[in-house]
Each structure stands twice: as C-alpha cells, then as structure tokens.
Amino acid sequence: MRENMMALGVIAILISGAYFLAPMIYAMIGFEDPDEIVTVSVELENRCPFDDKVFVVKVIDKARSFKFNNGKATFSVPRKTKLKLVVSRDFPDFEYSGIPQKISDKMPMKMIADCTTSPRLQSTINALKQQFNK
Numbered sequence: 001m002r003e004n005m006m007a008l009g010v011i012a013i014l015i016s017g018a019y020f021l022a023p024m025i026y027a028m029i030g031f032e033d034p035d036e037i038v039t040v041s042v043e044l045e046n047r048c049p050f051d052d053k054v055f056v057v058k059v060i061d062k063a064r065s066f067k068f069n070n071g072k073a074t075f076s077v078p079r080k081t082k083l084k085l086v087v088s089r090d091f092p093d094f095e096y097s098g099i100p101q102k103i104s105d106k107m108p109m110k111m112i113a114d115c116t117t118s119p120r121l122q123s124t125i126n127a128l129k130q131q132f133n134k
Helices: 002-029 119-132
Strands: 037-046 055-059 065-067 072-078 082-087 109-113
Touching: 037 055, 037 082, 055 072, 065 072, 082 109
Parallel strands: 037 109
Antiparallel strands: 037 072, 055 065, 055 082
16 A cells, blocks of 8 residues: 555656656757747838838738738737738739748748749749759
8 A cells, every 4th residue: 555655656746747847848859839829020021112011911821910010010929820921901903922931930030022023933943942052
C-alpha cells in the first residue's frame, strides 16, 4: 500500500512538473502554438500609381481586413493566420490580389503592391531564380 502511494506521488510530481515546464520546453525547441494571438505589423511597399488607401491586408478565410495608415497596418490575429494584400472594398473598379503569406516572426512584415507584374507570376519567377541559383 505504501509503495502504491509513493508511486502515485511520484507520478503526480512528474505530471505537474511537465505541466509547468512545458511552455519553457516548447520555447527552447521552437514550438509555436498556432492558436496563440500575436500582434502583426505589416509594411506596404507600394509600387503602383495608386494611393496606399487602395490596399488592405486581408485575413484569408475570414471577412476581416485591415487598412494601412502611413504605409503600416498593425493588428492581432492567431499565429496560424494567412494574410494577403488585396484592394479595399471602397474601390470596386480596381482588382488586385496578392499571394497569401504566413505570418512572419520578422516584424514588420513587408507586402509589396506591384501593378506592373502579376504577384503570382513574380512568385513563380522568384522560385525559379532560387532553384537555379543554388
């Protein structure tokens, strides 16, 4: 009976230790909680002949979007969120849709609005350059 109680005590100590040490262990190995709410800062590099107010950062699969103020947008979303640069609903005659991007740990994230080249075409060109420059 005494051995059973001791075994239960040791197990309880191990479980509670793992519970309290888990966040530190996750941080050390680089594990990121995908549901963690993070503050994101996005900087717009506008290469288009339009004002910055034409563009917004859209949360993929959600109806949320964030406007730029002086070329920057700051907001909080879950870490697993993907973002893309799109045209604000205030400008229905203009069409632009950027490439979806994962949230970067490097802040501010940079999103480039380039109206001379399709974002998808530019992404393909960049991928080919990376592949053949190795």
